[in-house]
Amino acid sequence: MTMLFFMNSEFANLQENILLANHTTFRLGGPARYFVAVKNNEELVGAVKYAKANSWPFFILGGGSNLLVSDEGFNGLVIKMQSDGLSVVLRSEATKDQKEGDKLKIDCDAGVPFGRVIMETLKSGYSGAEWGFGIPGTIGGAICGNAGRLGQAMAQVVESVTALDDNLEVKNLSKNECEFGYRESRFKKTKEIIILAVLVFEKKKSAMIEAVLNEAKAVVKHSPPYPSAGCVFKNYVASSNNDPLLVGHHELAERVREGKLGVGWLIDQCGLKGRQIGGAKIWEGHANYIVNVGGAKAQDVLALIKLVKEGVRAKYRIELEEEIRRVGNF
């Protein structure tokens, strides 16, 4: 590992050939040609400018918990968001006698771990993020992919987002302008970099918060005991009762929850649970997880993704959409 130092304080600590397997929850993937961890906006802007000046592609890395990095790695600059400023502001006038419906506002940098925000809100008895207990990664990553679970999602607590556009201009975006959808946001399309988010939470009865938290804990308890990147595919969105999949397979209708059909179950019906290629395996516990049982290559994961897509296409005539993001050349 080489560490290059620049006199320009905006962009110190540039590193070369950093193995991305060490920066992803999947624990696989080749090296980043260049890598820098940025702790504030000045460093972020410096890094992007440096990449542009050298005509390097760049990639914004949060917690690396939703990524499949290619075995060849990333031939450019990986910028890891480590800015972690967080300030909590009670919106209510009454700070001592908080009551149901009071709001709590949190301003947080994109590099703040989602888990830290969850603990902060739980500590003060505010609701809005307890469903996310145990979801790894940063606030920036959670907003980019509109992370969600138990019928709830990040978008519900976002008031506004501050982002850097391609010209490094700062933009303030309202929740509507973020264009949230199921595991979607404008940031997936525009490549704008989220630098700060204003999140709003609501005071609720502790029993209500506890109930959702316990559901989230149950999900965590049933998570794979191996490295993964979470669910590989988005669940199937059943448009209506006339959805072609439901018309062709009546037995599936009763499995639709809030307009979505769990893809893990469909994969299981194709007999693919437990299939292993190299060090990658379709987890027996929940078939929408591909896990790294030891020494998995991105190519192994990719081969399983292909197998699943083909299997589900053949049986159900639908195309699965990947939830995980690919990084590098495949």
Ligand SMILES: Cc1cc2nc3c(=O)[nH]c(=O)nc-3n(C[C@H](O)[C@H](O)[C@H](O)COP(=O)(O)OP(=O)(O)OC[C@H]3O[C@@H](n4cnc5c(N)ncnc54)[C@H](O)[C@@H]3O)c2cc1C
């Ligand atoms: C065990 C496990 C359980 C999981 N459970 C869930 C779950 O229940 N629900 C769920 O939705 N997800 C889940 N995930 C997936 C993942 O944790 C979430 O998607 C998480 O929000 C990703 O955040 P991250 O910081 O790790 O993003 P990364 O994986 O680092 O990046 C994901 C994408 O976001 C972009 N990005 C990151 N930061 C920024 C930024 N500041 N500005 C612009 N773009 C940015 C990246 O460029 C990339 O395209 C799980 C993952 C694991 C390993």
